[in-house]
Amino acid sequence: MAQTTSNHTQTVSGWAAHDSSGKITPYTFKRRENGPDDVTIEILYCGICHTDIHYAKNEWGITMYPVVPGHEMTGVITKVGNNVKKFKIGDKVGVGCIAATCLNCEFCKDSQENYCENLQFSYNGIFWDGSITYGGYSKMFVSDQRYVVHIPESLPMDAAAPLLCAGITVFTPMKDLGLIDSPGKKVGVVGLGGLGHIAVKFAKAFGHHVTVISTSASKEQEAKKRLGADEFIVSKDSQQMQSNKRTLDFIMDTVSAQHCIGPILELLKVNGTLSIVGAPEKPIQLPSFPLIFGKRTVKGSIIGGIQETQQMMDLCGKYNITCDIEVVKPHEINHAMERLIQNDVRYRFVIDIAQNKPNSNV
Template sequence: MIGRLRDLRWRWLIFHYKYKTRNSPESKNKSDLSLVCCSDGANENCVGYAARDPSGVLSHYKFNRRALGADDVSIRITHCGVCYADVIWSRNKHGDSKYPLVPGHEIAGVVKEVGSNCHRFKVGDHVGVGTYVNSCRDCEYCNEGLEVDCVKGSVYTFNAVDADGTITKGGYSSHIVVHERYCFKIPDNYPLASAAPLLCAGITVYAPMKRHKMNQPGKSLGVIGLGGLGHMAVKFGKAFGLNVTVFSTSISKKEEALSQLGADKFVVSSDQKQMASLVKSFDFLIDTASGDHPFDPYMALLKTGGTLALVGFPSEVKFSPASLNLGMKSISGSVTGGTKDTQEMIDFCAAQGIHPMIEIIPIQYATEALERLVKKDVKYRFVIDIESSLMDT
């Protein structure tokens, strides 16, 4: 019944989008814009949704993917997660957006073609693509499976300049061509819709948790912030056998943290009495909050030798040196993860039955989804059903 209602809702959204576009005053005086001004040229082989200016409004767009190379995999995209990075670059928040811009770096789909030298994948395999699609493949970090830290710089999945000089375009599109090194095998029994958010939100918290050995049963973990990243940190923490406490400024998140995600405890971080009662209680903290917040109160919660892993992006990080020096504590930063950790995480999620909590949407709803994401109005990740909705545009 729920699936039927969702299908009807999608059909209404798609119809509404088409009707509004085709019956606007502008459309009555112009030919089909998708053919006239929403494409790269006469030989487009890919269709997607792109932002064309800092308004961040996404609309139908045709463009050309590169030809399949010997080491490449061509992927029919079925799903793409919606990340805050999509908001940042669609709206040119960093001043370096390259329009038309096709967002999306949480990509899941099915292999439709492989190059002559591709040995890891075959047609029909379920695969994923994350936040980067190229690197030098020869430096010490690439050789260790840490391509994201490539000395020459990794090439991001969208809005980046690739080795051939072209601008990368992301997963809000029908297919993508990627070197096999940057593709990940998704087990056939793991839903592609669930796999998509793992490629950014999942690996962003999994990588530092593994690096700092936050997988020791019985240890205590505090998760700061409960959003796309935070909810995955809770899920991983419980799967690792940790005692997990969620910290949030919003008491409204208590029920979902405890009942839906299985956290052991919930703390309102603005409650000084609660915070004071937990001094030196945690082996680990993982900070997923991107809003500005004080760090000293959290550092006080760490046991001697404890570690705070920062994966959020506040505008500044301020703390007293005493917060580190007294108790031999440390703060460590992290952004996503390498190919080895990413494949390991996907396999772990499939084996443990770990699924992100998602809201599936049609691509016609993408602009509204970005706006809702800004307002933190999602639990906990939007996933675009590319396969079912893009064909109807």
Template sequence: MAKSPEGEHPHKAFGWAARDPSGALSPFHFSRRENGDEDVTVKILYCGVCHSDLHTAKNEWGFTNYPVVPGHEIVGVATKVGNNVEKFKVGDKVGVGVLVGSCKRCEPCQQDLENYCPKVTLTYNSIGQDGTKTYGGYSDMIVVDQRYVLRFPDNLPLDAGAPLLCAGITVYSPMKYYGMTEAGKHLGVAGLGGLGHVAVKIGKAFGLKVTVISSSSKKESEAINKLGADSFLVTSDPAKMKAAMGTMDFIIDTISAVHPLLPLLSLLKMNGKLVTVGLPDKPLELPIFPLVVGRKLVGGSDIGGMKETQEMLDFCAKHNIAADIELIRMEDINTAMERLAKSDVRYRFVIDVGNSLSQ
């Protein structure tokens, strides 16, 4: 007979969980495993609210296993380390991102691309190596194998740095892999939300010319004057879209809602690359004709491996890049989720777990 979430492991934990497709979150008692020789126990101080959390809480992708404690943009302090842990010590500032386990033996793992491991263990809504369910960062503590723990740079703010553990690496990794690092090239960023606004900052740090592509002009001033974008393109303006055809080397598509790809493909130069990192809950239509006649490429990317994620954190620390956030208390999470569904956030909610999560 399966044990209850409270009794699976020895360490009592407390968080907020969704229990059905309504997505409503409420207090939840569960347990974490004992700190093993390779483990780091983390007291969670902050956790970002990703659009994936909303999709999962509402079972919009169809594979949620309730109850689910979301959260994979975790920053905290190491409170215990195992006997074989050498990279971390008690008191270190650390981060935990989207994954907490992999097989460590397959080709992706051997190439430090654990995120593509066929047996990857996600931070929540996944089954761990011990056969029990994983619970995420909307909680007071977590125990993680040292391989999947990140050193958090001293000069990154803990709260505004938390979203980098998903939003940051989700845009940094494709920029590196698809060659979006050559100064002077033109990058389009489709969608100016949690992912998009970080993509603007990282793109500028690489020396790219950055244009924000949006369905509305309401964020234009903020994109240019605050985030540093070079220009702003509204897709509902036919004249400006026509003028911008064939001007961009790359586009990162961060949009998580269903949307047409043809307008984006038309903006690319010959040999241009459109890389999608948003995850709509329904398939998108991909027109082939513009790919063929323009020798264009459509690709995807899914977060990054641990080595690259640490590289991204260090890069952001060097260039003073953090997310623009709204800090909320845990009890405000359902209101935040409702606002997130309406794209009513500038630009990432972060839960002040350490100061607000109480039983």
């Protein structure tokens, strides 16, 4: 059973998986009281990430049942602690993957909390008080203010929710490569799913020439007409891959299925960079020749620090960037997860936690 403390006095309704079947059912549990550095959030929406399925089914062997998934939360603050200065009651806010870090290491001090060795996630983590964290598939959340971001007033709360994970995951490598303020690069995006579609939107907003690389030729019109991609390469077409060798400055690989990145590397110019943000279950096949003969770099990236998450949100407000979503009710979570496994969604599911009316302004 999940560990709680005497400070956990608030009864919360949510939805949890109780075993490796991964089935999500209603679950009532306790959250801690709002501390001096905390804010309490009424959750309105929560995105469904593929990570939620991995944890619900214990596919990584680390799930602590019962598990309440959800790390793409948007909502409204209902209570603030005495030390809270950045937020007030009524603010529209979001909480992503991070629930706690050590606060003292070089990464925490440099606003890179996401690389803290003591990082604890919003669910299935161990909080400072020893309790197990429960995520956003619930009516309410208590968070240390450090891990909360403002949601711009111009952004709808439902379509903004996946930005807390999917959005920041693809934003951070673009920032690291200086792509936010240096337009005119040739950017490739491998995969047109939950991560890939928002990567295309970011790259276009930042002024780059965007090429989508996909195994599915049927996605070309979607990529170009709906998302604004400039070019489309079918990765299974050897002629297309060959004719586009050494044409891209930067490639982001968002695919979590097993695949060889050798042919993808050949699409990079000399000194080009491939950033891996997808997480295949098996080791990636990385041939050495495309690296050696192209002086290319392969790097990885995971979410982002809170400061850059806020920067991303502000830019999304500026450019009106949101995720393409399908909203589901809590009783539809299991069906949505089954569809997600089959890649049957364009492009992210979001749970209407508060059961808002269709024409709600939140």
